[in-house]
Amino acid sequence: MTVLKRKPRxxxxxxxxxxxxxxxxxxxxxxxxxxxxxxxxxxxxxxxVLFYRLFPSREALVEAVFDRVLQALENAYASPWEGYGSMVGKLLATARQDPAPFLVVLKNCRTGPTGSDWETRLRAAMKETSLPLFKPGPDAPAGAEARSQQAAGMLFGLFVDSMITWLEDRDGLDDATRIKWWGHIVREARKATREAFRLD
Structure with missing residues (x-):
């Protein structure tokens, strides 16, 4: 009797x-x-053909690269806050494990694939994570909600440029110094932005 071996799943x-x-x-x-x-x-x-079985088109595969980065960003910001710079530090640690998707997305988020909304989606995710820092105070002048939305997106460009520089190790700093610097930037930007946008 011949026993057929099952192919591994x-x-x-x-x-x-x-x-x-x-x-x-x-x-x-x-x-x-x-x-x-x-x-x-x-x-x-x-x-x-194996690629096409998992991704119906080249565009779907490229979009999956973007989704990996977006998911990593959402995961980093879903974890408990541990101080200024901590969330970006978690995202950088994740990106260090596999930098290629992050570099592809960050370097192309402003120009992306034709018809792409990469920048819009990435900017919206970053804004969502930053909103708690810019929540209007109870005595803020009228229109504060709209101003807080604007304020929450102010560091997007710096975030993108910084992450690219860090992942390519072009600034001569170590990651601990980078995150400490980012924490100072965010803390001071929050203070100055809340004052300028009249959020208190």
């Missing part, structure tokens, strides 16, 4: 995550608009 979620990481590295090396599904498959040493 394929962990599609793990494969999908691996392909997203590989795609991010290829996008970083070849460029967001130049890399193709063939490039991704060759980098993974896998048939192109």
């Amino acid at each position: 394929v962990d599609h979620a793990a494969r999908r995550e691996a392909y997203v990481g590989i795609a991010a590295q290829v996008l970083l090396e070849r460029g967001l608009h130049a890399a193709t599904m063939r490039d991704f498959a060759e980098a993974a040493n896998a048939p192109k």
Whole structure:
């Protein structure tokens, strides 16, 4: 009697995550608009059809790279606050484990894929996390809610540029110093912005 061996089950979620990481590295090396599904498959040493089974299009795979970064940002900010700079420190620690997706998204969030809303979505996520710092006080003049929304998005550009610099280690600092610096920036920006935007 012949016993048939079962093929091991394929962990599609793990494969999908691996392909997203590989795609991010290829996008970083070849460029967001130049890399193709063939490039991704060759980098993974896998048939192109496997990519298409998990991602219906190149655009869906690129969007999965963005989603990985957005999820990491949301996870970092969902954890308990441990002081100024702590949330960005958690995000940086996550990004250090696999920097390619973060570099692809941050370097392209203002120009993104054609028709992309990467900047809008990333800016909205950052704004949401910053809103508690700019919540209007009970005696704030009329219109404070709208001003607080504006204030919450003020550090977006600095955040993007800083994260790119840190992940590429271009400033000569260590991560502890970077996060301490960021904490000082946020604390002072909050104080000055609350005064300028009349939030108290």
